[in-house]
Structure formats: C-alpha cells, structure tokens
Amino acid sequence: AAQDASAGERSFAKCRACHQIGEGARNLVGPELNGLIGRHSGAVEGYSYSAANKNSGLTWDEATFAEYIKDPRTKIPGTKMIFAGIKSEKEIKDLTAFLKQFDKD
Numbered sequence: 464a465a466q467d468a469s470a471g472e473r474s475f476a477k478c479r480a481c482h483q484i485g486e487g488a489r490n491l492v493g494p495e496l497n498g499l500i501g502r503h504s505g506a507v508e509g510y511s512y513s514a515a516n517k518n519s520g521l522t523w524d525e526a527t528f529a530e531y532i533k534d535p536r537t538k539i540p541g542t543k544m545i546f547a548g549i550k551s552e553k554e555i556k557d558l559t560a561f562l563k564q565f566d567k568d
C-alpha cells in the first residue's frame with residue numbers, strides 16, 4: 464500500500480514522549496495532534512507555542528507536514544520542537560496516514 468497507517472502508528476512512538484493523539488489527548492511537552500492535517504500551525508487552545516510556530520503562517524496539509532517533519536528547524540526556524548526529523552519519505556507517508564485517522568475532537 465502507498466500509505467500504511469499501522470506502520471505509521473509504530474513510527475509515532477518517536478513522537479509520544481512529547482505528543483498525545485486520540486480520545487482524551489492532552490498537551491504535554493508538545494501540543495496534542497488531533498485534527499492536525501487541515502489545521503493552522505499554532506492553533507491548539509491552551510498550548511504555549513513559540514512565536515516561530517505560532518506565526519509561521521502554515522496550514523498543516525500533507526505537503527507542509529512532510530517538509531516540516533523531515534527537518535523541523537529548517538521549515539520553522541526558531542521552533543522549540545527539538546527533534547531531528549524523519550528522513551524516509553515512506554515513513555513520513557505512513558505517519559501521515561496514521562495522523563489522518565484522528566479528527567479534531
């Protein structure tokens with residue numbers, strides 16, 4: 464398959480130290496990620512974003528998310544998300560398929 468959400472779920476283990484997703488997801492080190500694809504950057508109520516993230520002007524669609532997660536600090540200079548990124552295009556596609564399963568709550 465082009466996108467494999469269950470492989471994406473395994474990949475999301477890299478994010479879980481800082482992000483929750485799914486029913487009851489709360490903000491931790493990073494914002495909760497429900498409804499990510501389609502929302503504006505910096506939009507989660509009650510989460511204290513960096514100015515860089517809040518004001519990036521990005522909408523998270525598949526293309527902007529893919530660029531961001533490959534190298535967060537190149538896409539959003541000054542972000543406080545300290546994460547090296549995911550380099551594999553296949554892994555990014557799978558991760559995106561996983562994220563898209565969770566609508567805004």
Ligand code: HEM
Pocket residue numbers: 474475477478479480481482492493494499503504505506507511512513514515516517523532541542543544545546549
């Ligand atoms: C922000 C995804 C890993 C900490 C974000 C945003 C996305 C994202 C899309 C922007 C959210 C928005 O604008 O509402 C991911 C994914 C990860 C991952 C998919 C795994 C592949 C991590 C890790 C950490 C982390 C491991 C902590 C070490 C943060 C923080 C922010 C953030 C602190 C807020 C950035 C800011 O305000 O500048 N993440 N993240 N993330 N993430 Fe992650």
